[in-house]
Amino acid sequence: MEFTSPEARERYDAVVRAVDQVVVGLDFDGVLSPIVDEPSEAHIHPDAPEVLVALSDVVRAVAVVTGRPARQALALGGLDEVGDAIGDHGKELFLFGQYGNERWSSTSRRVISPRPPHGLSTFERELPGLMRRADAGDAHVEEKGLAVAVHTRRLEDPAAAFERLLPPMRELAARHGLVVEPGRNVIEVRSDGMHKGHAVETLVREQSAGGFLFAGDDLGDIEAFEAVAALREQGLPTLLVAAASDEQSALVPLADVVVPGPDGVLDLLRQLTADAVARTS
The missing domain is CATH 3.40.50.1000 (HAD superfamily/HAD-like)
Structure with a gap:
């Protein structure tokens, strides 16, 4: 300690x-x-x-x-x-x-x-295309019901994939009234508040x-x-x-x-x- x-x-x-x-x-x-x-x-x-x-x-x-x-x-x-x-x-x-x-x-x-936040289901439908464009299509997507998280830990270069994904995920989340919570090789999207x-x-x-x-x-x-x-x-x-x-x-x-x-x-x-x-x- x-x-x-x-x-x-x-x-x-x-x-x-x-x-x-x-x-x-x-x-x-x-x-x-x-x-x-x-x-x-x-x-x-x-x-x-x-x-x-x-x-x-x-x-x-x-x-x-x-x-x-x-x-x-x-x-x-x-x-x-x-x-x-x-x-x-x-x-x-x-x-x-x-x-x-x-x-x-x-x-x-x-x-x-x-209930799940408004806009989350639409965000999830658009997420696979975003991941492919960011050359991170194999990242693990975890659906949480009230949020969705994209994990890059299992990719060849987790940190680089994280950095490529974060800006476009922020932009897409904002369009749907959602917020992004970055973590340890994970990016979570959920409702504000x-x-x-x-x-x-x-x-x-x-x-x-x-x-x-x-x-x-x-x-x-x-x-x-x-x-x-x-x-x-x-x-x-x-x-x-x-x-x-x-x-x-x-x-x-x-x-x-x-x-x-x-x-x-x-x-x-x-x-x-x-x-x-x-x-x-």
């Missing part, structure tokens, strides 16, 4: 002192699951269920906040079973899918989802949070970081955790703690749990 400043260490200590009021929000890919070439194989880290259950004992709430569809995250993360175990401890696991547009909890067991900052605000309001820890790894987590930073300005204890990688380091300048991927995130959560228990024993 690497603190980015002396103030960051003080923020961690403040979170430990207020831990029973703190909500912990975690991205899925790159935070709870290693980044892999095939998105459908991004299973949760084998140690994560045990760590999340132990963490739930000491914090106000635990939530997974992801760009993935909620049902997909449930399956890849085994979150039904994790939610059962957390429920046995008298707590609830929350899941916000597709940047907060879909919701699930281990109590309700039902995914609540809005879908972002993880809203999920943070919802959790704070509904859980009466007295503090917040958020861990992310990519550009799609910036709005969540900004929402947590706003809570800090209001006087709440907060901690921002960047799961950094060689591919993406955009969150590092905004973070209080920098860790190496899912292993580092889980080590930090273990330490937080141990420090919370030690403080009350």
